[in-house]
Amino acid sequence: MVVRREQARAAAGDNAREVIERLRRVLPAEVVRGDATTRAAYVSDGSVFRIPPSAVVLPRDADDVARVLEVARESRTPVTARGGGTSIAGNAIGEGIVLDFSRHMDRIVSIDPGTRTAVVQPGVVLDDLRAAAAAHGLTFGPDPSTHSRCTIGGMIGNNACGPHSVRWGTTADNVIGLRGLLADGRAIDAGRGSSGDPDIDDRLRRLRDRHLVPLRTELGRFSRQVSGYGLHHLLPENGFDVAKALVGSESTCAVVTEATVRLVPSPPVRLLVVFGFPDVFEAATAAADVARCDVLTVEGMARDLIDALRTRPGREQAGGELPPGDGWLYCEVGGADTEQAMAAARAVTALVAERFPAASARVVTDPAQARALWAIREAGAGIAARMADGGEAWAGWEDSAVPVGALADYLRDLYRLMDSHGLRGIPYGHFGEGCLHLRCDYDLHTEHGLAAYRAFMADAADLVAAHGGSVSGEHGDGRARSELLPRMYGPQTLAAFAAFKEVFDPERLLNPGVLVDPAPLDAEVRPGPGHDRLDLVPVHALSGDGGSFARAVGRCVGVGSCRTLHAGSMCPSFKATRDEVHSTRGRARVLAEMLRGQTLPRGWRSTEVRDALDLCLSCKACATACPVNVDMATYKAEFLHRHYAWRPRPLAHLSMGWLPVWSRLVTVAAPVARAVNALTARPGVAALVKRIAGIEPRREMIGFAAPTLRRWMGRRPSPQKIYNVKAAAQEATSLSPRTVVLWPDTFTNFHDPGPGRAAVEVLETLGYRVELPRGPVCCGLTWHSTGQLGPARRALRGALRALEEALAADRPVLVLEPSCAVMLREEARELLPDDPRAHRLARLVTTLAELVDAHDGPWPFGDLDIDAVTQIHCHQEAKGSFDADLRVLGRLRVRSDRIGSGCCGLAGNFGFERGHWEVSQACAERELYPKVRAAAREDLVLADGFSCRTQIAQGTDRRARHLAEVLHAALRAGGDRGPGAPSGGTREET
Structure with a gap:
């Protein structure tokens, strides 16, 4: 059989081109993907394995699947079904044709509230089904942590479970019927009592009767025993349920094209009870008792997970809401109303208090706090991919399971086993059913490390078997564990x-x-020897990855958070195209293939990699939203830097990348700027300029300031002395007003000085003396985003020289443009890691909201009492905080409706480049444009980013305002009031 498998693989490799041609003869070209970029994006899933496919097909219906299977039979090409590609065991990759059902076959065919059933196609995302069922007070019970992107087909393939399976069971328990196709083209309609094919039924009954004893004694012993095939469902006492037997078969028997699933009533009120224990072993011991209570979940985790989470940017205080302890259980309870849910919470709390007196407890009634706590647990697969010290941790022994009563002893023995092998791991999982997730710091990069990995996996399998357990508890066996x-x-x-x-x-x-x-469990491991053949010293320090570009790219473990369609800010281009290549994960896979140098042999000159990165907006959402902090914007900049080294660049890189230079030249004098504005306002001239500059024809030209902010500052008369109480006191005691350095970024200085002028007057009203850096400055943002890292570093060095006096005096550097603030706070340290001035500047950079929020003098602003639609700049959302802005807006009585979809779609040069118009507009149409259009005329539209304001102006009939302009308007209604004082009063002027 192994020989047969190797022959099939060889045939798939030799005949890949022929297979693609055959597929294109029977299917539309748009559903057959045979290009190297796509095949590189699909080389892996959420596992440690790597297998390049011959082709990827995005079937539209069952007829397309039938045509693919026909080609597969004729060409002897293997077929692998794939949903969200979140498999951790390597069940969704293959060397032949990969069928990606998530793109087109994602329809909820019907929901019947009376029978509590739904009919769905395999590509339906779990959260979409749950949202549709919620309208009827129902839900689909199994819910893995990847519920926002995993598909029902994938759940059926792996017999997925999730936290709520302690109440509602595995996917097999919730599947009623399956329709699909066999490799020979026959259709099946499997359910309880039949497969839909008499010949298959007869053969299955004979198979069952030959193996009655092992089917009754070895299978179905406890709820999370999902390893192997679920043949116990064929037993007479289980109703000869062929559909349930096929669940968990990992698409090795049939390709599912439609499923009928059971829905369950969803409790209207849910509360989260979190228990803290002295250690994870006591938490595991308590899980069996808690699982017998009327609870919906019994999830466990150890201190290791929290320690790892706190190493993530912006998550240093994570887990502070947890009760004291080093091991925790999450127990969700439900009820028809709050009183009933509270009664359930009190009951389980009393039980734990009686049996485990050292435990602590917290009942979480606030839904927002509950979501924050659940986010810790749900991000486990990604968090656990990095140890607290930054070391890599890999799947493999990922989801073993034992009867729940044996969990504590098994966990102790597993820690001992890890210790004997010199490994560390981060355990968490579904403790109420004895299922344990664990990633370990295996060395998968060397032959010696792979041998050690194999030895540990074998010993771990023996250990779990000794405890009466299963090598897999919900993710299937796949390539990781089938050999075991x-x-x-x-x-x-x-x-x-x-x-x-x-x-x-x-x-x-x-x-x-x-x-x-089964394939060997240590074969074709993705991070194995040779994965970093083209690695080199990057321009960025990549301080979190030891200066290794390969290690940085290898952060992506494939959990697929970037494929979430309806929530979050990552990844905007995937949300627009739904193309795996345009997901953060897809791009990471393509970059990894480039570094390996096999499927993409041209390395840094690869056009396939360039194409995969082309629609990356460099919004940086992945840098924080991704559980392992993949920073694709930085990787893109590094790639473009090398791809175009000593080669002609796109025109857009020369026009928009060098925008600071062109803007300075055009605004050398106000008459020149006005003349250029007048010329580019003419359609013919504008069209010519856009063609020469590589700008999207449908974009409007941006204007140039006349005068610039710097010239306005230089020519304005001495500012009128407007003092609040504190400033007057300073003057009376001969103290100089506090000095703040206003950063004149390219956009504010040369294109839209209004926010800068407003900021100056606001700051002077607060008692500051405002000065500009000596000489022209730039943070290098436009060069950085176009991968021109040499000019970007030179710009930053020039900025540091211009700021030396301010840095020496520890003066705050106020940056109005959020992307420039991130550039100076974050990227400067990565691009100039050995320059202490860059690190000092990062500490001194402040935003206007932060400065105003920290102001401890009288409050000179009045109440605006107005609603606002607020677009947070994607870089600020990813690398900063909007908390200070919210506090300031709150004091102004501006009620902010925040756009939650992330990047506005313009993203600096991205939205102006040819070929990006559709994606740029699709990003804005997700939420920004509709909310702005729906806002009342008297409502504010807020956006601190120049790109965001430009996108709003060019896509709607509204003008967005910077916070500086809002504060300036509030001055007119302001008065001298102490912090927190009620509104009203008159501003004193001297």
Whole structure:
């Protein structure tokens, strides 16, 4: 059988071009993807394995699937079904044709509230089904932590479970019927009592009757035993349920095209009870008792997970809401109303207090706090991919399970086993059902490390079997654990598995290497030897990855947070195109393939990599929203820097990358700026300029300031002395007003000085003396975003020289443009890591909101009492905080409706470049444009980013304002009031 599998793989490699041509003869070109970029993006899933496919097909319906299977039979090409690609065991990759159901076959066919059932296609995302069912007070019970992007088809393939399976069971428990196709083209309609094919039913009954004893004694012993095939569902006492037997078969037997699933009533009120224990072992011991209570979840985690989370940017205080302890259980309870839910919470709290007196507890009634706590647990797969000290941790022994009563002893023995192998790991998981997630710091980069990995996996399999457990508890066996099945099952059970596969797929075309005829668990490991052949010293320090570009790219473990469509800010281009290549994960895979130098042999000159990165907006959402902080904007800048080294660049890189230079030249004198504005206002001239500059024809030209902010500052008369109480006191005692350095960024200085002028007057009213840096400055943002890292570093060095006096005096540097603030706070240290001035500047940079929020003198602003639609700049959301802005807006009585979809879509040069118009507009249409259009005329539209204001102005009939302009307007209604004083009064002027 192994020979047969190797022959199939060789055939797939040799005939890839022919297979793609055959597919394109029977399917539309847009659903057949055979380009190297796409195949590189699909080389892996959420596992440690790497297998480049021959082709990727995005089927539209069952007929397309049938045509693919026909081509597969004729060409002897393997077929692998894939949903969200979040498999941690390597069940969603293959060397032949990969069927990605998530793109088109994602329809909820029907929901029947009366029978509490739903009919869905395999590409339906779990959260979409849950949202549709919620309208009827129902839900789909199993809910893995990847619920925002995993698909029902993938859940069926792996028999996924999730936190609520302690109440509602596994996916198999919630599947009623499956429709699909076999590799030979036959259709099945499987359910309780039949597969829909009499011949298959007859063969399955004979198989079952030959193996009655092992099916009854070795399978179905506890809820999380999902390793192997679920043949116990074929037993007479279980109703000969073929659909349930196929759940967890990892698409090795049939390709599912439609499923009928069970829905369950969702409690109207849910409360979270969190228990803290002295250690994770006591938490594991308590899990069995808690699981017997009327609870919806019993989730466990150890201190290791919190320690790792606190190393993530912006998460240093994470877990502070947890009760004291070093091990925790999350217990969700539900009820028809709050009183009933509270009664359930009191009952489980009393039980734990009685049996575990050292435990602490917290009942969380605030939904926002509950969501924040759940976010810790749900991000576990990503968080655990990095140890607290930054070391890598990998899946492999990812989701073993034991009967819940044996969990504590198993966990203790597992820690001892890790210690004996010199490994560290971060445990967490579904403690109420004995299922444990664990990533370890295996060395998967060397042959010696892979041998040690194999040895640990074998010992771990023996250990879990000794505790009566399963090598897999919900993610399936895949390539990670199929080879280990003989360590937990006897020869008769394994023979039954092989016979089951033979009934459905005798030619071994469907997902070969999984379950039956397993691939070696240490073969084709993605981070294995040779993964970093093209690694080199990057321009950025990449301080979090030891200066290794390969290690930085390798942060992506494939959990797929970037594929969430309806929530969050990552990844905007994927949300617009729904193309795996345009996800953060897809781009990371393509970059990794480039570094390996096999499927993309042109390295840094690769046009495939360039194309994969082209639609990255460099919004930096992934730098924080990704649980392992993949920073694709930085990787893109590094790639473009090398890709275009000593080569002609796109025109847009020369026009918009060098915008600071062109803007300075055009605004050398106000008459020149006005003349250029007049010329570019003419359609013919504008069209010519846009063609020469590589600018999208449908974009409007931006204007130039006449005069610039710097010239306005230089020519204005001495500012009128407007003092609040504190400033007057300073003058009376001969103290100089506090000095703040206003950073004249390119956009504020040369294009839109209004926010700068408003900021100056606001600051002077607060008692500051405002000065500008000596000489022209630039943070290098436009060069950085276009991958021109040499000019970017030179610009930063020039800025540091201009700021030397301010840095020496520890003067705050106020930056009005959020992207420039991030550039000076974050990127400067990475681009100039050995320059102490860059680190000092990062500490001194402040935003206007932060400065005003910290102001401890009288409050000179009046109440605006107005609603606002607020677009937070994507860089500020990713690398900063909007908390100070909210506090300031709150004091102004500005009620802010925040845009939650992330980047506005313009993203600096991105939205102006040719070929980006559709994605740019699609990003804005997700939430920004609709909310701005729906806002009342008297409502404010707020956006501190120049790009955001430009996108709003060019896509709606509204003008967005900077916070500085809002504060300036509030001065007119302001008065001298102490912090927190009620509004009213008159501003004193001297």
